[in-house]
Amino acid sequence: MSAPAVELRGVSVHFGRTVALRELDLTVGRGEALALLGPSGSGKSTALKAVAGFVRPHTGRVLLSGEDVTDLPPHRRGLGVVVQNYALFPHMRVADNVAFGLRARRMPRRQVEERVSEVLSMVGMADYRRRFPRELSGGQQQRVAIARALAIRPPVLLLDEPLSALDAALREEMLAELLRLRGELPDTALVYVTHDQGEALALADRIAVMRDARLVEVGPTDQLYHRPRTEFTASFLGAANLLPVEVVAAPGDGPATVRLAGAEFRAEPTGGPVAAGARAALGVRPHRVEVRTDGGMPARLLAVQWRGTGFRLDLELDGGTPLRAEVSSVDGLPPVGARVGVSIPDGCPLVTTGAGG
């Protein structure tokens, strides 16, 4: 088996007294797409900068294709980097921006021309080669930035919040574009930093969830979504309600029985084994909560927000536990302030309280 495209071994980064990244171990396989997902200040961008060589790890090693590059400056690493504000060279035309890396490598002029045309066509910007960056829209600048990074045929493409500066519609379009590019470049590994779970779910094969300079959890996308091991992952990836429950029975492997506000459910202990009598958190995604006029667990309807595609309901279970629900229609529901019935499906992930911070 060949060495992974990127490997971080115990990488810590300090800025003065602040620890920006703590003992990160992570691998990205050849051609794999890994999303680094977390809120701001979680260390995800710092991890990316450590891979690119923009910051120097305090401890630990960075390996690219099995080669230790910890002491190599960025220009000797051969990675493609796309940053949030694109960082196009404002004094160069589009074609010169894209050609920059090729010329730095002293590629013959003809080949530079060919490669520039090739990557600009790949991102649909072939007609803009004579423009200056300031003459382009945000989405177009982003395409050029991606073309510039891809021109040098990097084995790894690092993307730092590449869509966060775009408006919602453009973000969707660029996300589709990135997915298409992934299909065209099956051998290029992708490390994608984002705070948007939607982008991470759409693009990544695996997701690494980060918080407070630490890696919380890493795993295949669907596993992390459906079987989160920590409270943080459950709430950050899919915005699950974390309901405090009591474990009634736990047969070891297989579903456990938990109790919440007098009702009992079956739950999947995804965060490791739980013992009967313990407190745990049940991760319930808002769209899995059913709200009716009666029956189920008694609750009070606190607020209704129309979200276009559906409605978001803020509820409070008897006993004071807040609960968010997403429903497609509020027809037949009583007005805000009234009492409703709530039901939660069996099989929701059960995580131990406090795990992962």
Place this chain on the structure above:
Amino acid sequence: MLFRTRRSRFLLWLAFGVLFGVVIAAPLAMVGLAAVAGTWNGVLPAEYTARHLADAASGDALASALVSVQTGLVASLAAVLVGTWAALAVRSAPRPVRRVVDTLLHLPVAVPSVVVGLSLLVAFSQPPLALNGTRWIVLVAHLVIVLPFGYGVVSGALDRADPALAEVAASLGAPPALVLWRVRLPLLAPALSASASLSLALSMGEVGATVMLYPPDWRTLPVSVFAQADRGEVFLAAASTVVLLGLTLVGLLTLGLAKGRAAER
């Protein structure tokens, strides 16, 4: 906007006009008139002549003007080079070092030019660096006086520059020298031009340190003006001042054109 009505705006412009007229325009106009005055006993000169201007553009005065131009060019070029180098260098230094160097580089602003002159005189009058009595001590003095401004302008521009540009350039395979040459310096071009303009203007007008240091063969125009006025040749001094103003203006316009072209890109 505080001044909304026509009347209050008129009063504002009037106040500005009076201030500007008395403080800046009137003295300059007087110097301009004095430069072409034959005799001047009333409010305005009684007769006009080009003699003083001709004198100011020939002989000793001309030599003095050429000295000033050379001093200004050398000092501003050196200030831009050293200032830019220092501004770039301190950014890769640890924070405490950066703060100390930054303070040191700004120190000459706080020191009167006479003190700069005296300290150079004391420092460079003995071997091994006996610069006293040579033109070099004047050039050194000018560099010391304009360097903080040359450095400050470039440093300010670097503070506003996006570090991601240099990082991305490096990631694309460009070694530091190439990043500097192809990305960082071109983006600094407007600041370099502004830095040169400011340094040139300051150097062309410097008199406090120069008057203590200049050797007979390297007398700058402001020192000559000072000497002429001291001898009572006020009209010649005024004419020399007009020449000085003209030369400085030409230099600044040239640099301004370069700046405009750099900013266009």
